[in-house]
Amino acid sequence: DIQMTQSPSSLSASVGDRVTITCQASQDISNYLNWYQQKPGKAPKLLIYDASNLETGVPSRFSGSGSGTDFTFTISSLQPEDIATYYCQQYDNLPPLFTFGPGTKVDIK
């Protein structure tokens, strides 16, 4: 099975800072990578799909890039409402398998 790692596991940044999270797959997953935001007590929310496509309605300060095994998620200017845990998720089609990364908790400094 493909393993996903994320780094850092947590970070603290100031409002307005640029925040970057990385996600690494144990083998080539092309661009089959999604990013989610989860606030405490809430269901996850899709932000980015297929590595770099912004989900409808998601602010443009969120972006994603990468392909193969290495992916990056960026918040260009951190806002107070961005406090959450962020998860990457890869998917395989043969056989169908969806694996989440361990998550990155983002706090305000």
Add this chain to the structure above:
Amino acid sequence: QVQLVQSGAEVKKPGASVKVSCKASGYTFTGYYMHWVRQAPGQGLEWMGRINPNSGGTNYAQKFQGRVTMTRDTSISTAYMELSRLRSDDTAVYYCARRGLYCSSTSCYAKGMDVWGQGTTVTVSS
């Protein structure tokens, strides 16, 4: 509006089974795969499996093979997830989630899980 509404919290004893429902509204139920994801207290997200509401075909994560059954009732646009032989480490919030689609002028493609239920807390305790 598009939404998924799940059944209420459950408390079960070890060895019992639990069945969680997920009622879809605002879209064509049979047009989108439904996934189930769980989250143990303080832990990350874990994919359990998916069902094709159109055909009823299922795919389960290996970890849950033999213990999980996903079904649907298209007449009421509802998906179900049943987990049997419950253990204390099955205590978690269980989510249903629709895998979305995006379309070009010629084709549609699957994207991430774009609509989620509110979650159902399942507590397994003797």
